[in-house]
Amino acid sequence: MTVFGVVTALLQVVLVAAVGPILVGVLRQLRARVEGRVGAGILQPWRDLIKLLRREPISAAGTSWVLILAPVVLMGTSLAVAVLVPYVSTRSATANSSDLFAVVALLLVGTVVLTLAGLDTGTAFGGMGASREITIAALVEPAVLLAVFALSLPAGSTNLAVIVARRVSDQAQLASPVSLLVVVALTIVTLAEAGRLPVDNPATHLELTMIHEAMVLEYSGRDLALVEWASSIRLVILLGLTANLFLPWGVATQAGALALLVGVVAFLAKLLLFGAVLGIGEVFIAKFRLFRVPELLAGAVVLGFLAVMAAFFLVQGSG
């Protein structure tokens, strides 16, 4: 464990935690501009969070420790993933642990804890949101596992740091059929897991159409701030992972301050690019009917499966 590794790991957590709300602000600002409005500015989610952190959390009557623990666990797992995944550098102190299955499992722990909190409130909307979230998670997890597994076959490892490092050094892989199938699958997965259109509408006020929002209706004050903050971090985690797998340029594969700086700038630029595409794309689509969401996600699973098959045959063919 080198000094560079430790610095990188800490830098990644701070960077992802700080950028999360700003990315949400950028998405809202882009939408406002396209709609002809002025918008609240990209720092508005941070203003909301700082205000919420100063407000009292209310525990609704009949709720248990699950409701209090859930935001902390959600935040903890999100930050853990932010350390593990190679966003800025593949030479982080935690690179050996950045296993694909660990990352997916950590994300799933956050999802499950939040659904338990939704059930714990005992309200109709909390339970409804929890059941929808689990339905979607059950379809998202195999898709993301298959998709990244397809990328791990050429690299010969399920370690994300190894996969990204391999893609930096061997850029012929980036335009391969495997890559193209996986990019579509991972994009669908990101939209579903982060609760964006067309799977879930983050701006809705209508409880009947909510998924993520329905589970957090009972949260207030600093508990709500933690949930909202962690949700924005999850968006950065998923968008950043997709971005780094398909545009791996700039990720530091060597130790050194300059490489780290390039890594940070490249990560922010990629995030901004993917965020802009997402934010403007969302203006042109409507939310899917709930019963069509499984069809979309099943499509992602099929694409992931095809990518695994293609990767297997291509590796066999070339080797």
Place this chain on the structure above:
Amino acid sequence: MAGLIRRLRRVGRITEPAPAAPAFEAFTDIARSGSAQVRHVDVGSCNGCEIEIAAAFGPVYDVERFGVRLTASPRHADVLLVTGAVTRNLQAPLRHTYEAAPAPRIVIAVGDCARNCGVFAGGHGVVGPVSDVVPVDIEIAGCPPRPAEIIAALRQVTGR
């Protein structure tokens, strides 16, 4: 989609320029943090005030640029925007909504009905103005009040 893009380009920005900031006076410690989550509560309105509130959040007035956002839950809210004269059926829901919001919450009575029952004063189903049920911090006069007046009151809360 091409038609939509053409229209977006032609229309451009439609929000009117922001009027000068009102004179701010501090209400509570959450006021002037640059952010206010608003829960709208209709306790017996004729929907006139609702149309004006919707206009305030629309593209022309765009109250969101001052840090105001509507929420779906009173637990998320800093501000309760109450419209209409309080009717018997909604007296208890209004009190529950007030108690569900984390303290300190700011109650804004929107429109003449919320202030003094307006034309519905003395009606058999009417309990009274909003201030009879929950404490009111800001009152907005008008039947219905103009969006600009609603926005001026909300800017008092966000301090922007």
